[in-house]
Every structure is written in structure tokens, then in C-alpha cells.
Amino acid sequence: MKRDNVDGLVNVIRFAAAARVKALSRLSTISVYSWGHRITGKTVMREDDDFDQNLDAVRADIxxxxxxxxxxxxxxxxxxxxxxxxxxxxxxxxxxxxxxxxNGGGGS
Structure with a gap:
């Protein structure tokens, strides 16, 4: 996952910054916000909330x-x-x- 999600992004950033600057569109997940309620007790997360508050929950992810x-x-x-x-x-x-x-669940 690191190769695809992190290393791949590094290459995209290099491309976007080369020569003429290009806009970068990122497809991500609400999971960086949604796991944290187990620790923070928050039931609502806003896009501008710092998702570092969820770091303990993120660390527990596989x-x-x-x-x-x-x-x-x-x-x-x-x-x-x-x-x-x-x-x-x-x-x-x-x-x-x-x-x-x-099926609304995981997998196919």
C-alpha cells in the first residue's frame, strides 16, 4: 500500500511541480477522519478539522x-x-x- 498510495503520490507531486505547475486532484477516503470517534468521542468531523486527532485510531489500522x-x-x-x-x-x-x-459490504 505504501508503494501505491505514498510513493505513487510522490511521483505525481514531482510531475505536477515540474516545469509549469499543474493542479493536483487527490482521491482519498473519509477513513482518515472516521475512525477517530472511538478515541475522541466526536460524532462529527469537518473537512478543515485536523485529522491528527485521529492518529491513535489510524495507527490501529491494518x-x-x-x-x-x-x-x-x-x-x-x-x-x-x-x-x-x-x-x-x-x-x-x-x-x-x-x-x-x-451488497453494501466489503469484497465482491
Whole structure:
């Protein structure tokens, strides 16, 4: 996950910053916010809330949310690049066909 989410982003940032600056669009997850309620007790998180308050919950994740958290920190640190974040709550697709899940749960 680090290779895809973090190292891949580093390459995209390099490209976006090369020669003429390009806007950077980031697809991330609400998970960097949503796990923290177990620790903080907050039931609402806003986009401008510091998701570092959820770090203890992120550390407990098996890897995906950790890699997204690091990715977001790296993108936010990329000074001078126009950045927009699209957050999805649940996006899972079949690895072979690309079809979205229809069962509302994990996997296909």
C-alpha cells in the first residue's frame, strides 16, 4: 500500500511541480477522519478539522488508512501546488471486472 498510495503520490507531486505547475486532484477516503470517534468521542468531523486527532485510531489500522494518512500529509506538504481533495466513503470494485459491489459490504 505504501508503494501505491505514498510513493505513487510522490511521483505525481514531482510531475505536477515540474516545469509549469499543474493542479493536483487527490482521491482519498473519509477513513482518515472516521475512525477517530472511538478515541475522541466526536460524532462529527469537518473537512478543515485536523485529522491528527485521529492518529491513535489510524495507527490501529491494518495499513490502508495509515497509507492514506501519510499520503495526505505528503500532499499537504507539497507547497505551491493547487490541491483539491475528493473523499469517498465507500468505493470497492471487483479486481477483475471493475464492477462496483452491490451488497453494501466489503469484497465482491
Amino acid at each position: 495499513g490502508y488508512v495509515k497509507s492514506k494518512w501519510v499520503m495526505e500529509k505528503r500532499a499537504d506538504a507539497a507547497r505551491g501546488l493547487p490541491l483539491i481533495t475528493f473523499r469517498v466513503g465507500y468505493a470497492t470494485y471487483h479486481a477483475q471486472t471493475g464492477a462496483p459491489t452491490t
